Amino acid sequence: SYPSEEEAIIAVKNLEKVDKMVFQGRKTDTFGNPLKLATMHWPWGAGMFATSLGPHDACFVAGASWKKNSGLMCELAEEL
Secondary structure, eight states: OHHHHHHHHHHHHHHHHHIIIIISOOOBOTTSOBOOOOOOOOOTTTTOEEEEOSSSEEEEEESOOSSTTOSEEEEEEOOO
């Protein structure tokens, strides 16, 4: 999912910076900017989940976070 890919990119970029700082002894990037680690954040879309409940039913949660019971759930059901 997109949120996990976004966090993975930040983590990999931080690993690359740590490698340059620790093992190569560099203090700046190619353009002379100081090397510093990026902070992690709650990415856009991380709190949205769609779950199938069968061929005709589903639920969708929006606005969820790391806090228990956060977010709003919408249900979609087809009458048979």
